[in-house]
Amino acid sequence: MSSTKVLPIVAIAGGTGKLGTHITAALLSPQLASSFKEVRLLTSNPASEAAQQFASKGAKSVSVNWTDEATLLKAIKGADVVINSLGGSVSGFPGKNALMRAAIKDGGVKVYFPSEYGIGMGLSFGIELT
Ligand SMILES: NC(=O)c1ccc[n+]([C@@H]2O[C@H](COP(=O)([O-])OP(=O)(O)OC[C@H]3O[C@@H](n4cnc5c(N)ncnc54)[C@H](OP(=O)(O)O)[C@@H]3O)[C@@H](O)[C@H]2O)c1
Numbered sequence: 001m002s003s004t005k006v007l008p009i010v011a012i013a014g015g016t017g018k019l020g021t022h023i024t025a026a027l028l029s030p031q032l033a034s035s036f037k038e039v040r041l042l043t044s045n046p047a048s049e050a051a052q053q054f055a056s057k058g059a060k061s062v063s064v065n066w067t068d069e070a071t072l073l074k075a076i077k078g079a080d081v082v083i084n085s086l087g088g089s090v091s092g093f094p095g096k097n098a099l100m101r102a103a104i105k106d107g108g109v110k111v112y113f114p115s116e117y118g119i120g121m122g123l124s125f126g127i128e129l130t
Contacts, residue, residue, distance in 0.1 A: 006037075007035065007036055007037040008035075008036060008037065008080035008081055008110075009036065009037050009038040009040060009078055009079045009080050009081070010027060010036050010038070010039055010040065010079065010080065010081040010082075010083065011040040011041075011042055011062075011075070011076050011079035011081070011082050011083070012024055012027065012039070012040070012041055012042065012082075012083040012085060013042040013043075013064075013066075013082070013083070013084050013085060013086055013095075013099050013115075014084065014085035014086035014087060014115060015041045015042070015043065015050075015054065015059075015083075015085060016041070016043055016045070016048055016050035016051050016054070017085060017086070017087050018087070019085050019117055020085035020086075021050055023083060023085055024039070024041060024054050024059065025054075027039045027059075028054065028057045028058055028059060033058060038060055039058065039059045039060065040059070040060045040062055040075075040076075040079060041054050041055070041059040041060065041061045041062065042062050042064045042072075042075050042076070042099075043061060043062070043063065043064065044063070044064060044065065044066055046061045046062075046063045062075045066086065066093070066094075066095025066098065066099070067094055067095055067098060068098075069098045069101060069102050072098055072099050072102040073102040073105060073106060076099075076102055076103060076106055076109060077106065077108070078108060079106075079108070079109055080108070080109065080110050080111070081109070081110065081111045081112075081113075082099070082103045082109050082111075082112045082113070083113040084096065084099050084100065084103075084112070084113055084114055084115040085113075085115050085117070086099065086115050087115075096114075096115055100112065100114060
């Protein structure tokens with residue numbers, strides 16, 4: 001009996017930034033790309049050089065407004081994994097929290113990685129949402 005493997009959709013926010021470019025490049029690398037049905041790049045600037053480069057390598061670029069939770073909710077619709085790599089502090093950049101709230105609300109998101117890579121509370125592991 002044959003079984004069809006359902007591949008997850010991964011969405012990354014801040015994937016054009018200093019840290020995020022490395023994560024996005026890894027997700028699109030030949031070693032990892034075949035593990036995902038889709039690598040979705042959420043960005044406030046799809047025209048940026050980094051966003052264009054990632055789109056040419058297979059990322060699906062989705063334009064967002066980081067402070068508008070409704071557009072974030074729409075942008076992560078269908079994603080199984082959401083990686084937050086937005087810059088700045090939570091108080092300095094509210095978009096970080098808006099994305100987390102959207103990921104929790106969406107219901108379909110199974111794993112959420114907060115943007116706390118070695119700074120703040122040190123939550124550098126993924127939070128299981130289901
Ligand atoms: N950089 C480091 O050396 C370093 C070291 C240790 C830990 N970290 C942590 O890693 C995470 C990401 O940091 P980063 O330095 O890679 O971030 P970053 O390059 O400053 O920003 C990442 C992305 O966030 C989006 N963004 C849009 N408006 C923003 C705003 N007003 N403030 C902040 N970000 C905005 C941009 O994406 P779009 O243009 O695509 O919308 C930007 O490319 C943070 O939690 C940081 O504390 C960074």
